[in-house]
Structure formats: C-alpha cells, structure tokens
Amino acid sequence: MAAVLCTNGLLSKTLAVVRSMGRQGIRTVVGEKTRFHASGFSKYADKTVVYPDPVRHPEPFYEWLCETIVREKIDFLFPMDDDVMDIVVSRQDGLGKLCRILVPSPESYRIAADKSLTMRLAEGRNVPCPRTAETSFGPQVDPDELLAVTSALDYPLCIKPRVGSGSRGVRFVNDAAELIAVFQDIHLTYPNPLIQEAVSYGGKYGVCLCYDDNHAVRAAFVQREVRNFPEERGPSVVQESIYDEKMLDYTKRLMDGIPWRGVVEVDYMVDSRTGEPKLMEINPRYWASLNLALACGIDFPFMHYRLGVGADPEPMLAYKEGVFGRQLLPGDILHFLASKKRWRQNPPFFTTKLKDDVISRDDPWPAAGFLVSALRYCLDLKMWRFLITR
Structure with a gap:
C-alpha cells in the first residue's frame, strides 16, 4: 500500500491533506511536535508520530525525518508549514533519495519566501504591487536614513517582516515619528522589515496553484476572504470560492519568473480607490483554508501526490463558485466576539451551511482533537497566537 507522511498535524490544512489521502485509500502518517492535534484524531490518519522541533532542533528533525521515511516506507512527503518547508527545500536532494517530494528549487523558494525579493520580482514581471522601500540597517536604526529611504512613499505605511506569514510583526504607521518608533521595535525581532x-x-483574495515538475499549472483555485481575524488585515476565517481571470493571469505571470514545482498561494488586496488588485505576498506552501478548494472539487493534495509519484493526471481547473468555507475553531468564534457587526454578517455566524475546516459529520473526531489540544495549550499564549495566525 502507498504511504505518505504529513507534517504539522496541529494545522487544519494538514487535516485536509490527511482526509484527502485517506479517502483515496493511501496509508497516512501524520507528525507533530506533540500527540495532541486534530489531524491525529482523524479516522483517515493511520498513525501519529512525534518529532523534534524543526525550528529549535533542525538537524535532529532532519535525522528523524529520514529515519521515519525509511521505517514507515513513505512514498511521498507533504511538508505542510514554513518550519518544515525550510528544511525540506534545502535538503531535497538527500530526501529525494528516500521518497518522492515535489517542492520548488531553493532559489525559487528563497525569492517567494522573502517579501522584498517577491516585490522586486513583481516589478520586473509587471504585476501590480504597493510601492516599497527596503532597508539595510545593523542593530541600530538611523532615523534620518530611515526617513530618507521612505521619502518617496505616501502615508499610511505598512511595516512587515521580510520573511513570515499571517499577521505576526505587521504594523501600520501614519507619520514619520510613528514610523521611527515602530520600525525600531519591529527591527529588533524581524531585522530590516519591508x-x-x-x-x-x-478586499483580500488568494490564488492557489499546483505546478508539475515541468513548471506547468495542473490545478488552480481562487478565493475571496470574507471575514478575517483581526478584522480586515488578519488571516481569513471565512472564504468564498470565486473565479477571477485577471488575478490568475497576474499570478501565472509572476510565478513564471521563478519556475515553480508543487503548491503555492499568492495573496492580493484590491485597492478600493482604483479597483486594482495589488500583490501582497507569495505563500510558498499549503494555505490555511485548503479545505474550501477540496469542497469545491479541486483536490490539491491528491494532485500534488500524483504528480510527485510520476503520474500524469488531468488538470483540475474547473470548480464550484460561490461556496463558503470557514475556520470556526477558533477563528470565526474570535471574529464574532470582536466584531461590532457580528449580527449583520453575511454569511451569518449561526449557520451550518459553511464548509468547516475541522468539523465534519463524516470525520467528527478531529473536532474533539482540537478541543483536547486547546486544553493542552490553554495557558500557552505563544501557541494560541500561532494557531490564530495560521
């Protein structure tokens, strides 16, 4: 029987992959730093395994990964989040001798993961993006130089880490004094932010694609972010499937500049003043709301797997539009509690018609797994911030 290994079992997108693989009759092993996670409670997870922290202990994690691939006779590896992707992309030559993987080259991944390099790419590929300034300070920030670098930009400004995802480290400033104070604070944790x-x-939108080993698009999906937490600027907690040819064309043009393999999501924000979508970032991995694409008929994990093991499946380009998905636990609950418009939401909060990332009649136990992990980490604020921004 074919077997796959999925990492980052705490995340709902990993649960989507576990369910996709299990429904295809593929043996699925799921790993995480702890045994307490929703993916491990799925009836489609054949085995759960615990691994060393990839961020704190990258070398022991890599050794664990190689040993597990051999011991469990893994055919294909799904690296599900940045911490594992960083290691798998950089060590793909060695891992490729043990199992099949389909990830971008280290150079393509580096450009996609670094927002500064992404914006340079967008400008060169004629893809609309916000006007951007880069910095190169040491530990201390020179206020005069900072103001000089940003003199051509109009306030308000957004300061964001060059590498990272979600809303961590992102701040907005309205004048020069605020820029100097906030930039120095962020620079201490995220050096030289964008x-x-x-x-x-x-409005925010995401274009999701899967490329084969020849850099051709084999699956595509577009979603509109309906609700976010924190509101507007935070990660989405409710999404709607749509079709947008302009954003698809922009995304293909952008990604042709860094020949890609595997999955990718490209985020845009529409400028309310012009109606033009502007590039925000490239997420060089699976995205949090993966389950919505599956609910609409685009099975990215199965396409990814089949391409990775050398099959030649038919492209998946047509899907149901107007379908809503959400992350009730904990994202949409937090949005409901924080929003002043909680009773005027569309779609409403109190409905069972949304395709939930975790809650499922077919596979109910992951919801219990989420609650168990919530109890396990109820006092761990760092873990809660991580889960909310994913």
Whole structure:
C-alpha cells in the first residue's frame, strides 16, 4: 500500500491533506511536535508520530525525518508549514533519495519566501504591487536614513517582516515619528522589515496553484476572504470560492519568473480607490483554508501526490463558485466576539451551511482533537497566537 507522511498535524490544512489521502485509500502518517492535534484524531490518519522541533532542533528533525521515511516506507512527503518547508527545500536532494517530494528549487523558494525579493520580482514581471522601500540597517536604526529611504512613499505605511506569514510583526504607521518608533521595535525581532504604502482596503483574495515538475499549472483555485481575524488585515476565517481571470493571469505571470514545482498561494488586496488588485505576498506552501478548494472539487493534495509519484493526471481547473468555507475553531468564534457587526454578517455566524475546516459529520473526531489540544495549550499564549495566525 502507498504511504505518505504529513507534517504539522496541529494545522487544519494538514487535516485536509490527511482526509484527502485517506479517502483515496493511501496509508497516512501524520507528525507533530506533540500527540495532541486534530489531524491525529482523524479516522483517515493511520498513525501519529512525534518529532523534534524543526525550528529549535533542525538537524535532529532532519535525522528523524529520514529515519521515519525509511521505517514507515513513505512514498511521498507533504511538508505542510514554513518550519518544515525550510528544511525540506534545502535538503531535497538527500530526501529525494528516500521518497518522492515535489517542492520548488531553493532559489525559487528563497525569492517567494522573502517579501522584498517577491516585490522586486513583481516589478520586473509587471504585476501590480504597493510601492516599497527596503532597508539595510545593523542593530541600530538611523532615523534620518530611515526617513530618507521612505521619502518617496505616501502615508499610511505598512511595516512587515521580510520573511513570515499571517499577521505576526505587521504594523501600520501614519507619520514619520510613528514610523521611527515602530520600525525600531519591529527591527529588533524581524531585522530590516519591508516598508510599503498601505493599500486602501477593498478586499483580500488568494490564488492557489499546483505546478508539475515541468513548471506547468495542473490545478488552480481562487478565493475571496470574507471575514478575517483581526478584522480586515488578519488571516481569513471565512472564504468564498470565486473565479477571477485577471488575478490568475497576474499570478501565472509572476510565478513564471521563478519556475515553480508543487503548491503555492499568492495573496492580493484590491485597492478600493482604483479597483486594482495589488500583490501582497507569495505563500510558498499549503494555505490555511485548503479545505474550501477540496469542497469545491479541486483536490490539491491528491494532485500534488500524483504528480510527485510520476503520474500524469488531468488538470483540475474547473470548480464550484460561490461556496463558503470557514475556520470556526477558533477563528470565526474570535471574529464574532470582536466584531461590532457580528449580527449583520453575511454569511451569518449561526449557520451550518459553511464548509468547516475541522468539523465534519463524516470525520467528527478531529473536532474533539482540537478541543483536547486547546486544553493542552490553554495557558500557552505563544501557541494560541500561532494557531490564530495560521
């Protein structure tokens, strides 16, 4: 029987992959730093395994990964989040001798993961993006130099880490004094963050693609972010499937500049003043709301797997539009509690018609697994911040 290994079992996107593989009759092993996670409670997870922290102990994690692939006779590896992707992409030559993987080259991954390099790529590929300033300070920030670097930009400005995802480290400033104070604070944790003109919020969108080993698009999906937590600028907690040819074309043009393999999501924000979508970032891995694409008929994990093991499946390009998905636990609950418009939401909060990332009649136990992990980490604020921003 074919077997796959999925990492980052705490995340709902990993649960989506576990369910996809299990429904295809593929043996699925799921790993995480702890045994307490929703993916491990799925009836489609054949085995759960615990691994060393990839961030704190990258070398022991890599050794564990190689040993597990051999011991469990893994055919294909799904690296599900940044911590594992960083290691798998950089060590893909060695891992490729043990199992099949389909990930981008180290150089393509580096450009996609670094927002500064991404913006340079976008400008060169004629893809709309916010006007951007880069910095190169040491430990201390020179205020005069900072103001000089950003002199061509119009306030408000957005300061964001060059590497990372979600809303961690992202701040907005309205004048020069605030820029100097906030930039220095962020620079201490995220050296030389990117500075951009803030886009007037007109909605956020994500274009999701899967490329084969020849850099051709084999699956595509577009979603609109309906609700976010924190509101507007935070990660999405409710999404709707849509079709947008312009954003698809922009994304293909962008990614052709860094020949890609595997999955990718490209985020845009529409400028309310012009109606033009502007590039926000490339997420060089699976995205949090993966389950919505599966619910609409685009099975990214199975496509990814089949391409990775050398099959030649038919492209998946047509899907159901107007379908809503959400992350009730904990994202949409937190949005409901925080929003002043909680009773005027569309779709409403109190409905069972949304395709939930975790809750499922077919596979109910992951919801219990989430609650168990919530109890396990109820006092761990760092873990809660991580889960909310994923």
